[in-house]
């Protein structure tokens with residue numbers, strides 16, 4: 001029996017029997033609205049439009065998206081497996097960077113292939129596919145709790161810790177990766193002072209991290225992205241911890257745009273830079289960060305990101321959603337199986 005963290009975080013994705021209830025993260029913190037999704041296309045669109053975002057949450061939503069596509073399927077289990085492959089391949093086109101999306105879809109395809117091989121009756125096979133998606137979600141919750149336990153060993157009472165983007169309960173099944181130790185610390189009476197970068201262009205730090213940590217009672221202070229160096233120079237930050245969308249085999253890390261700048265600043269100030277992620281985010285088939293596809297998003301996120309135009313019409317815009325932090329800047333990668341330090345290429349391989 002595992003011990004759970006008592007903080008209640010809003011669940012970003014829920015299986016509702018024959019549909020998916022999905023918290024529309026674009027509306028937070030002002031409105032808490034659950035959307036009812038009934039087709040794989042609904043899920044594809046929700047992922048593309050950031051209604052659901054954060055690497056593990058995207059993977060969970062996509063697994064349910066596959067299930068939505070096969071409910072009521074008529075045919076045999078081999079035909080079902082082909083249907084699963086089609087839906088999975090479609091959902092895989094929703095966003096390119098977070099490897100958890102492909103990991104979850106591959107897992108759904110593999111499950112369908114096993115069921116086809118055993119010639120399971122199709123209604124049983126559909127039930128087993130639902131169970132697999134639910135398992136992906138429940139395993140992620142336990143994984144994050146373990147990541148939180150390991151990460152907390154790196155922090156001491158009274159520390160200031162900076163984070164970028166949202167790698168919290170909203171981005172995962174529960175607790176988050178980078179934010180999990182903050183929930184654990186709160187529960188155990190360990191005092192941490194969290195600084196959350198607002199995270200331009202779409203403000204996952206301000207809208208989501210500040211929201212979920214404040215709601216839980218964590219001591220959190222919001223800063224604009226360009227204030228990170230200043231608070232470090234004041235001596236207020238003793239560690240940085242972020243999540244990631246994909247870790248390459250050499251330990252290079254893709255995460256929300258701006259993470260690289262934070263890592264460079266941390267190194268300049270002699271502050272450890274930690275990355276927290278489940279094994280499902282580590283992609284040994286991608287050799288280095290240069291091989292990770294970086295999503296580019298619509299210019300409006302930069303020119304009208306606050307619902308108001310803040311740049312001239314027709315201006316050229318570059319809007320990459322992620323950047324790569326080279327492994328030289330990473331102090332340690334914290335997973336559910338423990339903490340990995342350099343040389344990362346060896347340490348990461350040993351995890352599998």
Ligand SMILES: CSC[C@@H](O)[C@@H](O)C(=O)COP(=O)(O)O
Pocket residue numbers: 053054055056098164165166167168171172176177178204242243244245255256257321
């Ligand atoms: C545990 S979530 C880790 C990452 O997915 C997170 O830090 C991040 O970069 C999310 O980007 P987003 O564009 O909001 O999906």
